[in-house]
Amino acid sequence: MDTVKILHFLTTPWVFLLWTSFLKSFIFLNLTIIVVSVTVFAERKVSALIQDRVGPNRVGIPLTLFGAKKDSFFWGLGQMVADPIKLLTKENFVPAGVNKFYFWLAPKLVMIPPILILAVLPFGSTLFGIPMTIAEMNVGVLYIFAISSLSVYGITLAGWASNSKFPFIGGIRSSSQMISYELALGLSVVPIFMICGSLNLNEIVDWQIKNGWLVSPYWPKGFELSLLLHPSDLIHALVAGLSIQRFALWIPLLISFIIFLVAIFAETNRLPFDLPEAEQELVGGYHTEYASMNFALFFLGEYAAMFAGSGAIVSLFLGGWSCPLIPDGSHGWFWGLVNIGVFFVKVSLMLLFMIWVRWTLPRFRYDQLMKLGWLGFFPIALGNIFLTALILAFIHH
Amino acid sequence: MAIIVNRPKLTFVERCYLPSILAGLAITWKHLKRALFKKGIVTMQYPEEKWDANMPEWYRGAPTLVSDEHGKDRCVACQLCEFICPPRAITIKPMEIPEGDQWRKVEKRPEEFDIDMARCIYCGLCEEVCPEQAIYLRKDYSITGLNRAEMVHDKKTLYKLGGVMKGLVFKWNELK
Numbered sequence: 049m050d051t052v053k054i055l056h057f058l059t060t061p062w063v064f065l066l067w068t069s070f071l072k073s074f075i076f077l078n079l080t081i082i083v084v085s086v087t088v089f090a091e092r093k094v095s096a097l098i099q100d101r102v103g104p105n106r107v108g109i110p111l112t113l114f115g116a117k118k119d120s121f122f123w124g125l126g127q128m129v130a131d132p133i134k135l136l137t138k139e140n141f142v143p144a145g146v147n148k149f150y151f152w153l154a155p156k157l158v159m160i161p162p163i164l165i166l167a168v169l170p171f172g173s174t175l176f177g178i179p180m181t182i183a184e185m186n187v188g189v190l191y192i193f194a195i196s197s198l199s200v201y202g203i204t205l206a207g208w209a210s211n212s213k214f215p216f217i218g219g220i221r222s223s224s225q226m227i228s229y230e231l232a233l234g235l236s237v238v239p240i241f242m243i244c245g246s247l248n249l250n251e252i253v254d255w256q257i258k259n260g261w262l263v264s265p266y267w268p269k270g271f272e273l274s275l276l277l278h279p280s281d282l283i284h285a286l287v288a289g290l291s292i293q294r295f296a297l298w299i300p301l302l303i304s305f306i307i308f309l310v311a312i313f314a315e316t317n318r319l320p321f322d323l324p325e326a327e328q329e330l331v332g333g334y335h336t337e338y339a340s341m342n343f344a345l346f347f348l349g350e351y352a353a354m355f356a357g358s359g360a361i362v363s364l365f366l367g368g369w370s371c372p373l374i375p376d377g378s379h380g381w382f383w384g385l386v387n388i389g390v391f392f393v394k395v396s397l398m399l400l401f402m403i404w405v406r407w408t409l410p411r412f413r414y415d416q417l418m419k420l421g422w423l424g425f426f427p428i429a430l431g432n433i434f435l436t437a438l439i440l441a442f443i444h445h
Numbered sequence: 446m447a448i449i450v451n452r453p454k455l456t457f458v459e460r461c462y463l464p465s466i467l468a469g470l471a472i473t474w475k476h477l478k479r480a481l482f483k484k485g486i487v488t489m490q491y492p493e494e495k496w497d498a499n500m501p502e503w504y505r506g507a508p509t510l511v512s513d514e515h516g517k518d519r520c521v522a523c524q525l526c527e528f529i530c531p532p533r534a535i536t537i538k539p540m541e542i543p544e545g546d547q548w549r550k551v552e553k554r555p556e557e558f559d560i561d562m563a564r565c566i567y568c569g570l571c572e573e574v575c576p577e578q579a580i581y582l583r584k585d586y587s588i589t590g591l592n593r594a595e596m597v598h599d600k601k602t603l604y605k606l607g608g609v610m611k612g613l614v615f616k617w618n619e620l621k
Contacts, residue, residue: 097480098473101488306463408473409466 072182076166083395084351085128091403092127098407135347138340143210146337150209155338155345157202162352164195169359170250172369172388173376180369180388181250188249189241192360193234196315199353200226203317203324203334206346210337218333221414222324225314228421229321233311235429236304239436240364243297253368257376261367263305265298266290293443300436305365307425307432312357314421317350318402320409323417358398359391366394500584505569507585508560509607510600511578515615517548518604519579522555526571526580534564535571551617558603562588563596578613 057063089104096103107126111118142151168188172180185191200223207219240262241247244255260267268286314321325333332338335346362368369391370376375383412420458464479485489496512518522539540556542549571580585606590596598606 094477097477100476100480100485102480102486102490105490404470404473404477405466408469 068178069182072178072180073167076171076182077163080163080166080352080355081348083355083392083399084348085132087351087354087399087403088131088347089125089128090400091406093124094400094403095407098404132344135340135344140341141339143212143337145211147209147211150205151337152342154202154206154209155342155349157205158199158349159202159345159352160349161195161199161202162349162356165192165356166352166359168192168249169356169363170253170368171359171391173384174378175384175388176381179250180384184248184250186246186248186251189237189247189252189360189364192356193230196233196353196356197226197230199315199349202349206338207324207334210334212337214330214332215334215336218324218326218330218336222317222334225317225321225323225417225421228418229311229314229425232307232421232425232429233315235426235433236307236311237364238429238433239297239300239304242433242436242440243301249363249368253363253370256367257370260294262301262365265295267294293439296439296443297436300432300439301365303428303432307429308364309361310425312361313402313405314417316353316357316402318354319406320412321417322411323414326411354399354402355395358395358402361398362391362394366398497584504584505567505582507562507567507583507588507598507606508565508569508571508580508603509583509585510558510603511581511607511610511613512604513613513615514609514611515618517617518554519577519613520555520558521551521577521579522553522558523576525574525576529570529574531568531570532564532566534561534566535559536561548617555600558600560598560603561593561596562590562598563593578610581607581610583607 058067093103103124104127105121105124107124107130108121109126142148167182168185168191170179170181170184174180203222203226204219207215207217207222210216240252243262244252246252246255256262268288313319317324322333324330325335327333330336335343338346369387371387371390374386374390376387476485510518510520522537524537524539527533527535527537536557536559537555538557539553542551542554548554567582569582572582583606588596588598
């Protein structure tokens with residue numbers, strides 16, 4: 049009797065929404081933390097390989113302590129656990145001259161926005177009929193912009209509250225940089241809304257499943273594996289995908305993809321835009337005075353922002369959780385899990401790309417950064433919107 | 446006089462950054478791919494791999510005491526090394542060689558000979574000053590210990606590290 053009652057209670061719509069959302073947030077949040085520690089490890093390993101080094105390869109399981117002949121190193125994967133443990137157990141030192149309240153507040157403000165962004169990312173289709181988005185909002189992309197611009201407060205506050213010159217310069221640089229690139233970031237995705245007709249990330253992903261990823265100029269219509277057996281249908285599908293409008297739209301979409309990508313780099317303070325923490329000039333930038341877990345929160349915030357930014361790029365331009373020939377979650381829980389896997393594979397590749405770029409490019413000079421933002425990306429993004437509008441208005445096939 | 450450095454005139458493609466960014470990415474990708482298959486890695490995995498074979502003859506590692514092929518511990522406890530040692534790492538307690546010993550005519554030898562490796566600066570002055578060719582800086586460089594007491598090399602350790610060195614001047618032979 050009781051179990052029936054409980055089940056009945058759990059399946060009432062609002063309770064169902066509540067506990068599934070809670071479960072999804074819990075799992076996704078923990079997954080994010082794992083992704084962050086893996087990314088930090090990948091960052092160190094990839095940077096080492098790019099610089100012809102070996103990278104962290106020592107932290108493993110000390111089997112010799114338990115009487116084995118050799119230690120097991122596991123290619124240094126233990127580093128992923130060792131780094132957080134080190135940061136957690138260090139003394140949380142607060143310098144005497146800082147503004148205590150804001151000094152404690154700043155790392156939390158840096159860390160919270162990227163995690164909030166994750167709420168609207170569609171990281172899978174459906175699993176057991178539950179949509180794999182924590183909060184499906186019809187202003188999803190606007191929400192991302194609104195929240196991501198909040199993280200500048202944390203950095204600026206950290207620089208100011210530290211009461212020290214280098215963090216201060218870092219904080220100031222960060223605020224001007226973020227404001228400059230926020231504009232280009234927002235304007236660069238307007239063409240997508242014009243094409244898809246929606247601000248909802250789920251609908252944008254659905255549009256891409258039907259009409260092809262936004263970065264591709266051509267997409268076979270209704271292509272399936274079974275079509276390979278029927279050449280005439282195959283040719284029909286291939287030809288149906290050809291469209292002059294789509295091909296013309298490829299130009300503005302590619303431009304907006306590049307601008308969005310670069311702006312995400314600037315938003316997450318990654319090289320070549322890491323002026324707020326420029327180690328060679330500003331010691332550690334805005335987090336110079338921070339130690340232990342406070343510092344780790346900045347670290348977590350930066351990498352979570354990378355994760356959220358990659359998720360946004362994947363959802364907006366690279367088809368989200370969809371992959372050609374793979375059905376969505378309505379065909380069974382297995383495909384639902386595969387969709388989630390596809391999303392995470394795409395995000396990982398994006399993160400790898402970010403790491404790769406970081407260890408390739410030198411840092412911009414500050415005036416170059418501002419010039420690029422205001423005289424480069426801002427007008428191009430504006431012009432791009434007009435170009436898209438013209439194409440949509442005059443080319444219909 | 447002002448020197449005018451003419452900046453190279455960049456073409457539009459060059460000013461776009463993107464081609465050179467792609468070229469840079471290609472270079473780093475090449476290195477990444479090569480290093481992934483353990484090729485072209487320049488670092489050495491220290492405790493397993495060492496550079497010992499390539500060390501120069503004149504390398505100054507840990508100071509040690511040597512014996513010679515005649516079975517004589519060469520140190521005669523003259524204490525010159527103790528006096529010249531800049532960080533005063535060496536402490537010698539001399540003793541008289543007892544009657545009936547094979548090397549009685551040498552008269553003195555160290556009863557205790559301690560080198561504090563926590564103090565030693567590997568300058569090699571002890572080796573240079575030694576009139577008996579008894580102390581040599583060898584190639585050991587990883588001297589470790591868990592406390593200060595462990596870092597002190599006593600006479601036994603020093604002779605063990607030094608071993609036997611052949612072909613040194615043998616001035617304490619029976620003919621002299």
